[in-house]
Amino acid sequence: MRSYGDEVVVLRAQQLGEADRILTLFGRERGKIRAVARGVRRTNSKIGGRLEPFAVVDAQLYSKNPDDRSRLETVTQAVTVESFAEAIVADYERYAAANAMVESVDEIIDAEPAALQYALLLQGLRSLTSGERDPLLELDAYLLRSLSLAGWEPSFNECARCGAPGPHARISFAAGGAVCASCAPGCGATLAAHIDTMRLLWALLAGNWRVAEGSDQATRADASRIVKAYVTYHLDRQLKSFTAIDEVWRMRNAGG
Ligand SMILES: [Zn+2]
The missing domain is CATH 1.20.1440.120 (Recombination protein O, C-terminal domain)
Incomplete structure (x- = not known):
């Protein structure tokens, strides 16, 4: 398991089950990343509102298997750098x-x-x-x-x-x-x-x-x-x- 940080743009966000979200991210260092953000749709989620399309965030992610980039990674933290979403929508x-x-x-x-x-x-x-x-x-x-x-x-x-x-x-x-x-x-x-x-x-x-x-x-x-x-x-x-x-x-x- 490996944890790392990258600045990412959220390209896509799809709902997964009741509370999770599957994200397609574009990382400045890593290119395309497919990740899951757990619990983001709960009202008390700290990172949920930050992982919307067109947001730029400093994200912490971990991957269980860093050599297999086809696997979903997990977003553990997200801090907004810049959000274009409001002005765009x-x-x-x-x-x-x-x-x-x-x-x-x-x-x-x-x-x-x-x-x-x-x-x-x-x-x-x-x-x-x-x-x-x-x-x-x-x-x-x-x-x-x-x-x-x-x-x-x-x-x-x-x-x-x-x-x-x-x-x-x-x-x-x-x-x-x-x-x-x-x-x-x-x-x-x-x-x-x-x-x-x-x-x-x-x-x-x-x-x-x-x-x-x-x-x-x-x-x-x-x-x-x-x-x-x-x-x-x-x-x-x-x-x-x-x-x-x-x-x-x-x-x-x-x-x-
Ligand atoms: Zn010609």
């Missing part, structure tokens, strides 16, 4: 964006350290709670960077196949991003992308917020469509939380 768009962030990182990381992904997630959640920018732009910037860290950095300017300078009008995920008119026919399935959409995607990946925030709603919606397809292609499944993102776009388009 107060706003539907932020909540939808934050859910997509944690669901995608849950797919990307495993039981290995991923310090850059950890820092990026904290930065993404913190930016969402600040409310300074469009939550869906924050989400797309986060997803593009997170998948880039995972080894799938797309090109939105030069042709991903031959390097011809852009802008180009089509995207191939198999080729790695924008593809020129000569390469496109040999790149399998491609998506059409307007020049303004390409520019926004490039700006989100580069962190050029002046350009990104100068985009209109139609361009943002189009970029969102492409980012979702890009994530779905590389993770090989559609995130459940994308349903809520689609709903946000429907509400925006309806003017609500």
Whole structure:
């Protein structure tokens, strides 16, 4: 048996029986951790309220078998470092964006350290709670960077196949991003992308917020469509939380 401490972000919390909770945690030092927190749903639990999704806590954990990371570990203590939950659940768009962030990182990381992904997630959640920018732009910037860290950095300017300078009008995920008119026919399935959409995607990946925030709603919606397809292609499944993102776009388009 081994006890250790790590700063963790709570990605998911599922009820287990009457009083316990199964947690998916992202540890700064340890990567993905699956753990059980016992008695957290009792009203006198000291740590229960601290182990909600989007909370950052200093946790003490122990594992009966440290060599077998597929086994559930146990959370014995939790001290709040920073909680984004209140500011996130107060706003539907932020909540939808934050859910997509944690669901995608849950797919990307495993039981290995991923310090850059950890820092990026904290930065993404913190930016969402600040409310300074469009939550869906924050989400797309986060997803593009997170998948880039995972080894799938797309090109939105030069042709991903031959390097011809852009802008180009089509995207191939198999080729790695924008593809020129000569390469496109040999790149399998491609998506059409307007020049303004390409520019926004490039700006989100580069962190050029002046350009990104100068985009209109139609361009943002189009970029969102492409980012979702890009994530779905590389993770090989559609995130459940994308349903809520689609709903946000429907509400925006309806003017609500
Ligand atoms: Zn080309």
